[in-house]
Amino acid sequence: MWKKIYEYMTIAMATLGTICMVAAAGAIDGGYNGIPMNDNWLLCGAMALLGIASYILALYSQQLYSEAK
Numbered sequence: 001m002w003k004k005i006y007e008y009m010t011i012a013m014a015t016l017g018t019i020c021m022v023a024a025a026g027a028i029d030g031g032y033n034g035i036p037m038n039d040n041w042l043l044c045g046a047m048a049l050l051g052i053a054s055y056i057l058a059l060y061s062q063q064l065y066s067e068a069k
Contacts, residue, residue, distance in 0.1 A: 013058035020051030
């Protein structure tokens with residue numbers, strides 16, 4: 001049972017990390033072809049840190065998955 005939970009947690013954390021990294025890039029995107037510049041640097045930093053933490057948790061749950069019986 002725990003192995004299945006670790007598997008789904010790995011998928012969820014990796015997906016969340018990817019979404020957070022896209023959101024971090026989107027927070028500071030713009031400034032071309034008439035699109036106004038977005039200067040949400042605090043949001044970019046928060047999303048990047050949340051994405052990095054999610055990736056670390058995904059790696060940790062992968063390790064737990066490989067050690068589970």
